[in-house]
Amino acid sequence: MLYFIGRYSSKKQNETSIEAQLIVCREFAQRNGINIIREYIDEGISAKTSKRPQFQQMIKDSYQKDFQRILVYQLDRFSRNRTDSAIYRNILQENGVKIMSAKENITDDYTGVLTTSVIEGLNEFFLLDLSNKVSRNMCLNAEKGQWNGRHSSIAVTS
Numbered sequence: 001m002l003y004f005i006g007r008y009s010s011k012k013q014n015e016t017s018i019e020a021q022l023i024v025c026r027e028f029a030q031r032n033g034i035n036i037i038r039e040y041i042d043e044g045i046s047a048k049t050s051k052r053p054q055f056q057q058m059i060k061d062s063y064q065k066d067f068q069r070i071l072v073y074q075l076d077r078f079s080r081n082r083t084d085s086a087i088y089r090n091i092l093q094e095n096g097v098k099i100m101s102a103k104e105n106i107t108d109d110y111t112g113v114l115t116t117s118v119i120e121g122l123n124e125f126f127l128l129d130l131s132n133k134v135s136r137n138m139c140l141n142a143e144k145g146q147w148n149g150r151h152s153s154i155a156v157t158s
Contacts, residue, residue: 021073028102047080062095074103076123
């Protein structure tokens with residue numbers, strides 16, 4: 001038995017992002033003779049945090065030992081934080097649950113450990129790099145007197 005977990009993280013993405021992930025994961029499951037018994041989907045929440053309701057429900061449900069695997073589109077759908085990934089991967093492992101990726105070929109042998117570590121490191125790097133670029137561009141826009149897309153609030157006392 002297998003659970004699917006999907007997510008999309010911003011207003012610029014939408015449910016079609018989830019639909020596309022579901023299509024790929026369902027096709028992967030079908031090709032590999034795997035039965036998906038539940039889908040956990042967090043909408044509009046980044047994987048830089050583990051404070052995702054459906055993600056936490058999946059972790060909680062893993063203690064029931066009703067499933068042996070979870071399937072993600074890619075590991076960045078599970079987490080983009082190496083510490084969170086290690087913590088929750090360990091909880092799942094203790095509960096007899098393995099994480100599978102539909103898009104990344106991660107083997108069950110010792111090379112899978114290295115592959116997973118590299119992918120998780122790259123996922124966190126991508127998130128931090130993107131954050132740095134956004135901050136830098138917002139500062140440049142502010143220096144030029146350009147609007148950064150948010151309205152400011154000003155408190156005035158008389």
